[in-house]
Amino acid sequence: xxxxxxxxxxxxxxxxxxxxxxxxxxxxxxxxxxxxxxxxxxxxxxxxxxxxxxxxxxxxxxxxxxxxxxxxxxxxxxxxxx
Numbered sequence: 001x002x003x004x005x006x007x008x009x010x011x012x013x014x015x016x017x018x019x020x021x022x023x024x025x026x027x028x029x030x031x032x033x034x035x036x037x038x039x040x041x042x043x044x045x046x047x048x049x050x051x052x053x054x055x056x057x058x059x060x061x062x063x064x065x066x067x068x069x070x071x072x073x074x075x076x077x078x079x080x081x082x
Contacts, residue, residue, distance in 0.1 A: 010035040025049050 002018040007027055009015050019027070028049060029039030044050060 007031075021052075025052055029053070 002020045002023075004016055005019045006014045006016050007019070008031060017023075026039065029042060033039055033042070039053070042050065042053070
C-alpha cells in the first residue's frame with residue numbers, strides 16, 4: 001500500500017511522492033546522510049530504522065510477534081521459515 005506524502009528533496013524543495021513503508025525508510029536514510037552517502041553504508045545501529053533497512057537486516061534483530069510468544073531472533077525465524 002502506498003500513500004501520497006510531501007517529502008524534502010536534495011535541493012530542499014518539497015515534492016509529493018507515493019510512499020510505501022520501504023520507500024519511506026530509504027528516503028529518510030538518504031535525508032539523514034545529507035544525500036552525500038549511500039544509505040547502505042550506514043553503521044548507526046542505534047538508529048530506530050536500522051533493523052528495517054531492506055538490504056541487510058542485522059542477525060541480532062529481534063522480532064516480536066503478536067501471538068504472545070515474545071521475541072524471536074531473526075536468524076532463527078528465517079531458518080524456521082517464518
